[in-house]
Amino acid sequence: MHRHYGRMLRALSVGRMKSSSCSLWQPPVDMYESDSELIVFVEVAGIAPDKIKIMAENEMLTISGERKCLISGVNHVHRLEIEYGHFACRIPLPVSIDVDKTKSEINNGFLLVRMPVVRHQGTVEINLK
Amino acid sequence: MSSEEKIQETPGAKEQIAADPEKLAVPEVLSILPLQGFVFFPGMGFPLQVSHKGSKNLIDDALVKDRLVAMVAHRPMKGKQMDVVPADHLFTIGTMGYIHKIMKDKEGVYQVLVSAVRKIRVLEITQNTPYHVGRVESISMETEESQELEAMVLNLRTQFKKMAELLQLPDELTLTIMSLQNPFHIAYLAGSQLNLSLEEEQKFLEYEKATDLLKKVTLEVTKKLETLEVSQEIQKNIKEDIDKKQREFFLRQQLKAIRKELGEGDENVDLDDLRKKMKKAVLPKEAKATVEKEMGRLARIPSSSPEYTVSRTFIEWILDLPWKISTKDSLNLVKARQILDHDHYGLEKIKKRILEFLAVRTLKADLHGPILCFVGPPGVGKTSLGQSIARTMNKNFVRISLGGVRDEAEIRGHRRTYIGSLPGRIIQSLKKAGSNNPLFMLDEIDKLGNDFRGDPSSALLEVLDPEQNFTFADHYLEIPFDLSKVMFITTANYIENIPGPLRDRMEIIELSSYTEDEKVMIAKRHLINKQLEAHALTAQKVTFRDAAIRAVIRSYTREAGVRNLERNLGGICRGIAMDIVSGKFKSHVVTEKSVHKFLGPIDFYPEAAARNWGPGLATGLAWTPVGGVLLFIEAAKMKGKGSLTLTGTLGDVMKESATAALTYIRSHAKMLKIDDKQFAQEDIHVHVPAGGTPKDGPSAGVAMVVALTSLLSGKSVRKDIAMTGEITLRGDVLPVGGVKEKVLAAVRADIKEVFLPSRNEKDVLDIPASVKKGVSFHFVQEISEVLDKVFVKAD
Structure with a gap:
């Protein structure tokens, strides 16, 4: 019984296998879209703002950082649910954004990234010189 | 990427806990968490349930230190569940795990989320209680890029994808395999999906070279794939079969319903009858199998189809045949003899053969018929x-x-x-x-x-x-x-x-013709009684004299068998019946005289007696299917140029025989005292009556020579002599067939002397002595012996 239990858990946890594009843990991310912007929330509680690095490309948002465990000098751990250490996640963007006008702020433990959406309308004629 | 650089910027003992676990260095000493029944492959992360006391201690201690544990599978322990896994049951190769999360429930079971970050080797166990602690070293999972490795990875990915499709594994898994970079990780993930035994999985872990591992895992995946393909094929077949049967059943039910609606009733009564019959019938294996197969077929054919009748008739035929039904042979020789004698007069040869067969059959049960x-x-x-x-x-x-x-x-x-x-x-x-x-x-x-x-x-x-x-x-x-x-x-x-x-x-x-005596006996024993019965007469009322029977045989029949005799006896019985009914007399004794009265004028006269005799006539003997007959050869000469005319529907052989006869005479003219001038001045005609009956065969050769000699020499042939035999130009007499019938014909015609080829002497032995009485036989080798004796002595 025990023996099968271990195997079963192993089989159920395939998703945790690390692929090269992600780190071992990732903070939860929400993404919204309005008429003009793409809004991304990342839960970054306990992470020093200077440790967070955001890079926006045309169709990809990369967020990385590090959460440090601040506890020391304990002699028993009863519960451990918060992930620590380095993280890096690459979030593909569903629409094109204007990289230059991207803004970010940290508010109550959430990292908020606002990215204006660039919508191309019609075709552009290119004149040959 | 940039984050990785950062780690290196801030190294430190305490920092290590918070650093990327992937990059953690392997400490020299680690506490060892035994894994029961599975292998924790590097790169994987999943929750473990820890309920064992020692292990819980281990987790607690690790959590306050560096959160690192060594995870090593152990061989199954036979017998009693022991508290502590003996150190010698542990494998030496395992993984180093990093504890991410932990939850403890009310029962005290730890849910520990661990990911395996390194592959390690346990060098030495240094502590056994409350848990194992050992010295460990890291095993590298670095690979050098090479085309071979790349190809192997590609191959494994493709194979795995196929397998995942067949096994219907989650798509996520395939995607993960595709996105993983480290060949070891790919192989471990693929290997963990094969449901292999602990030993085999542990072996995967123990490969140090990526190529070896990939080879082994690919092999296992391919094996599994083949098994799956075969089993899928089987399943498909089974499914098809079931589908077909279900469909058929459904249609049949529908058909039944339609039939019921139409009021056609159930045809199964018919089938049940056949089945009952089949159960009763004793059939050989092969026939039984065929009938069973055909019964199955029949059940599926609607009774209105013409096929139904065909199939049914076939089954009935097989069931009706006496495959194993035998009657018991009666093997009583005495009784057999009695029955045979009672039913048939004479025919000794055949009776003997039958009794012989019965005798052998008594000795040997499985005699061929x-x-x-x-x-x-x-x-x-x-x-x-x-x-x-x-x-x-x-x-x-x-x-x-x-x-x-x-x-x-x-x-x-x-x-x-x-x-x-x-x-x-x-x-x-x-x-x-x-x-x-x-x-x-x-x-x-x-x-x-x-x-x-x-x-x-x-x-x-x-x-x-x-x-x-x-x-x-x-x-x-x-x-x-x-x-x-x-x-x-x-x-x-x-x-x-x-x-x-x-x-x-x-x-x-061979059954030859009956002799006259035999015919008389047959008539007395069988035919007369049969005819009397057929005409409602009794033996008291009608008696036949022997002479009367002989008269019927001689004057009214000419046959080998007794059919005409029976018919004529029937004629007599009819006449008597007529007289009795018209009241002329009440009983009658049939005499030679009354035979003529009832049967009218004589049909057959003794043949030789009916002839105008003179030179140029000779009596031959012929065989016909209805018995022997006398065959007269007539020869005549007239003025002409020496040509030979043959008439009487003669066949080629007989014509040649006549020519040969003439040639013999011409070449022996001197010896025969015949004037050879005749041959140039006269034409010769040979006729064999009756002209309407076709005749052929060489056996009249002797008679031809005698007739021609008689004609040319002017001497008459004796009337009471008959002859048969083939001749050659040299004058030799060759044997012929049908001697018994020929002799019977001669006896019937009152012939006194019969000339036969000497080589036919044996045939005469078969003829009953009573028949031969009064006839003398001359067995000759040369024609001259015949010519010496046949002519009427000039007195």
Whole structure:
């Protein structure tokens, strides 16, 4: 019984296998879209703002950082649910954004990234010189 | 990427906990968490349930330190569950795990989320309680990029994808395999999906070279893939089969419902009957299998279809045949002799053969049935003899007449593909006989036809060969039937007309013509009683004198058998019946005189007596299927140029025989004292009456020579002499056939002396002495011996 239990858990946890594009843990991310912007929330509680690095490309948002465990000098751990250490996640963007006008702020433990959406309308004629 | 750089910027002992676990260095000493029944592959992360006390301690201690544990699988422990896994049960290769999360429930079970970050080797166990602690070293999972490795990874990915599709593994898994970079990770993930034994999984972990690991995992994946493909194929087949059956069942139910609506009722009664019959029938294995198969088929055919009848008839045929039904042969020799004697007068040769067979049969139970062939003229009782043999041996009797049968299908049946096809006559008759060892009579085997439609005699070859007929396969049945117990008797009039190979298979028994005495006996014993009965007369009212019977035989019949005799006796009985009814008399004794009264003028006179005798006439003897006859050769000469005319519907052989006779005389003219001038000045005519009957054969040669010599020398031939024999130009007399019949004809015609070829002497021995009485036989080698004696002595 025990023996099968271990195997079963192993089989159920395939998703945790690390692929090269992600780190071992990732903070939860929400993404919204309005008429003009793409809004991304990342839960970054306990992470020093200077440790967070955001890079926006045309169709990809990369967020990385590090959460440090601040506890020391304990002699028993009863519960451990918060992930620590380095993280890096690459979030593909569903629409094109204007990289230059991207803004970010940290508010109550959430990292908020606002990215204006660039919508191309019609075709552009290119004149040959 | 940039984050990785950052780690290196801030190294430190305390920092390590918070650093990327991937990059954690392996400490020299680690506490060892035993894993039961599975291997924790590097790169994987999943929750463990820890309930064992020692292990819980281990986790607690690790959590406050560096959160690192060594995870090593252990071999299964036989027998009692022990508290602590003995150190020697642990494998040496394992992984280093990093604890991410932990939850403790009320029962005290730890849910520990661990990811395996490194592969390690346990060098030495340094502590056993409360948990194992050991010195460890890291095993590198670095790979050098090479084309081979790349190809192997690609191959494994492809194979795995196929397998995942067949196994219907989550898509996520395939995606993960595709996105993983480290060949070790790919192989470990693929390997963990194969459901292999602990030992095999542990082996994966122990490979140090990525290529070796990939090879092994790919092999296992391929193996699994093949197994899956085969089992899928099997499943598909089973499913198809089931689908088909279900469909059929459904349609059948529908059909039943429709039938019910139409009021056609259930046809199963019919089938039930057949099934009952099948259960009762004793069948050989092969026939049983065929019937069962056909029954299955029949059940699926609607009763209105023509196929239904075909199939049903076939089953009935098989069930009706006496595959294993035998009658018990009566083996009482004394009784057999009595029956045979009672039914038939004479025929000693055949009776002896039957009794011999019965005697051997008594000694040996599994004797093949003999295959006899009765050859003889019509009316000598061949067919009735068959019946009486059957009665003697207590066998069932069946008879088919082969006269005019010209299609081999009559013997072997038609294939079932033809509508209205039936088994051949052999199988049909066996069904009629109702046993597998009847006496089977094949009448008139010499009158088998044979044309483009087939050759029935060839089909009979198999039936009549004891070495083959135990597996006689009818075209219709297509199951071999054992004919070896059947006693075959065939009859024929002319042995020459039976095809050679067929003749060869049978034991020929010749029945020759009856002699006059035999005919008298047969008439007295059988025919008269039969005719009296047929005309409601009794032996008290009517008695036949022997002389009367002889008169009927001599003056009103000319035959080998007794059919005409019986008919004429019937004629007499009719006349007597007429007289009794009209009140002329109440009883009657039939005398020679009253025979003439009832039968009218004499039909046959003694042949020789009826002739105008003189030179140029000689009496030959001929054989016909109805017995022997006298054959008169007439010769006449007239003015001419020496030509020879032959008339009387003579065949080529007989014409040549006449020419040979003349040549012999011309070449021996001097010796015969014949004036050879005649040959140039006179024409010779040879005629053989009666002109309407075709004649052929060489046996009249002697008579020709005698007739011509008589003509040319002017001497008459004795009237009471008859002769037969073939001649050569040198004057030798060659033997001929049918001697018994010829002699009987001579006796009937009151001939006193008969000239026969010396080599036919043996045939005369067969003739009963009573017949030979009053006739003298001359056996000659040369024609001159005949010429010496045949002429009327000039007195």
